[in-house]
Amino acid sequence: MAHKLAFIGFGGVGQGLADILIDRADWLKESFGTDFQVVSITDLYKGTLHHDEGLDLTKVMTALREHGDLTNYPDEPGLVRDWDTLTTIQKSSADTILEITFTDIETGQPAIDHCKAAFEAKKNVVLTNKGPIALAVKELEALAQANGVQLSYEGTVMSGTPALRLPQETLKGNHINSIRGILNGTTNYMLKRMEEGLSYDEALQEAQEKGYAEADPTSDVEGYDVLYKVVILANVVLGETLTKDDVYREGISHLTPKDMEQALSNNCRWKLVGRIEQTSNGIKASVAPEQLPLTDPLSSISGAQNAITYDCDLSGPITLVGAGAGIPETGFALLIDLLHTTTQQ
Numbered sequence: 001m002a003h004k005l006a007f008i009g010f011g012g013v014g015q016g017l018a019d020i021l022i023d024r025a026d027w028l029k030e031s032f033g034t035d036f037q038v039v040s041i042t043d044l045y046k047g048t049l050h051h052d053e054g055l056d057l058t059k060v061m062t063a064l065r066e067h068g069d070l071t072n073y074p075d076e077p078g079l080v081r082d083w084d085t086l087t088t089i090q091k092s093s094a095d096t097i098l099e100i101t102f103t104d105i106e107t108g109q110p111a112i113d114h115c116k117a118a119f120e121a122k123k124n125v126v127l128t129n130k131g132p133i134a135l136a137v138k139e140l141e142a143l144a145q146a147n148g149v150q151l152s153y154e155g156t157v158m159s160g161t162p163a164l165r166l167p168q169e170t171l172k173g174n175h176i177n178s179i180r181g182i183l184n185g186t187t188n189y190m191l192k193r194m195e196e197g198l199s200y201d202e203a204l205q206e207a208q209e210k211g212y213a214e215a216d217p218t219s220d221v222e223g224y225d226v227l228y229k230v231v232i233l234a235n236v237v238l239g240e241t242l243t244k245d246d247v248y249r250e251g252i253s254h255l256t257p258k259d260m261e262q263a264l265s266n267n268c269r270w271k272l273v274g275r276i277e278q279t280s281n282g283i284k285a286s287v288a289p290e291q292l293p294l295t296d297p298l299s300s301i302s303g304a305q306n307a308i309t310y311d312c313d314l315s316g317p318i319t320l321v322g323a324g325a326g327i328p329e330t331g332f333a334l335l336i337d338l339l340h341t342t343t344q345q
Ligand SMILES: NC(=O)C1=CN([C@@H]2O[C@H](COP(=O)(O)OP(=O)(O)OC[C@H]3O[C@@H](n4cnc5c(N)ncnc54)[C@H](OP(=O)(O)O)[C@@H]3O)[C@@H](O)[C@H]2O)C=CC1
Pocket: 008, 009, 010, 011, 012, 013, 014, 042, 043, 044, 045, 046, 085, 100, 101, 102, 103, 110, 128, 129, 130, 155, 156, 158, 159, 211, 212, 213, 214, 215, 324, 325, 326, 327, 330
């Protein structure tokens, strides 16, 4: 069965999924019976391509490598190049829209409007963009349901590490009393590299080059990215109605390599920790750097790896460790959701 896709945003993560679809096309068809066909790609800078019969992804990636955008993709009858983002969402013959534009930490836009337009056009949405889920998940889920389509967002927390499906599906039946984790790849990578002697700016530059950081890395280093993930976990996993203003937030931008050294001399490591706790006064959530003792399992999570502990009443604490950011890892997060979307239809 063919399942048609439209990419809205074609940066690191979009290209990560494209590479997976090129490498595994036959295997995906044989194993899951689904022939993923990319019919549209639109990106602010790189341009737009649409073809009802499907684009040749290998030629797309070659055009991108050669010219940095999509202009070198060969012309053919039926190829459309002049659609803007909203037109692509509305007119594309795609079954599923992949919303992989930048995360806006104030408004969640234009991604929220992209999701709404997709649902109104009876298309599923799969996204890694945290804005719409942190700010409007309930409204979007209701709109998806009203239109008989699906919204999926596994990659919004810990990229391709299943931090949402694990508690929602496998840990079902427990009450989760608290969640604690290292939830940002960029800052965890930076803290490790600063421990190894790099300056703050050098460490940030490396994280950007590796594709971990947000388009505006202020979101990573000032803790907004973790704040959004904390809001998503509280609302989606714990069923709360937390808003971004309910979460205490502090970033790592004031930390220096000297602070790393000092912490180590006290048998501790600086980590940016997100916490959600059920208290007698309701839910309490925060994001802040903490000096964790080296005996704390979270202190050994290094680089772009992340970890999350769900403190469950029946199964006890369960910790999941895995990539928190990265191009193939987050491309894979989109694939997990696509496979769930196609098998549920
Ligand atoms: N990288 C990672 O490890 C992870 C990323 N995410 C999330 O996934 C999303 C994508 O990340 P990533 O690929 O790394 O980011 P990039 O910045 O590499 O890619 C985003 C792309 O979207 C394009 N874009 C922006 N606005 C629009 C628009 N209105 N219409 C069409 N295209 C648009 C950008 O174009 P231009 O460059 O011209 O502005 C850019 O090419 C983000 O929301 C991020 O938070 C989630 C988990 C992990």
